[in-house]
Amino acid sequence: MPQIHLDENTIGRLDDLREEDEDYDELINELINIYQASELTMFHAGDEY
Secondary structure, three states, X not given: OOOOOOOHHHHHHHHHHOOOOOOHHHHHHHXXXXXXXXXXXXXXXXXXX
């Protein structure tokens, strides 16, 4: 699995988003899923023209 290094500001922002005992892997996967869903929504929104 790839390793990434985050600065303290980014870690603080992630900590603000975490819920209760959620670990970083769960949070990052959730953020990626949200990003992909919004990307698909934006992609399909252009099909309506």
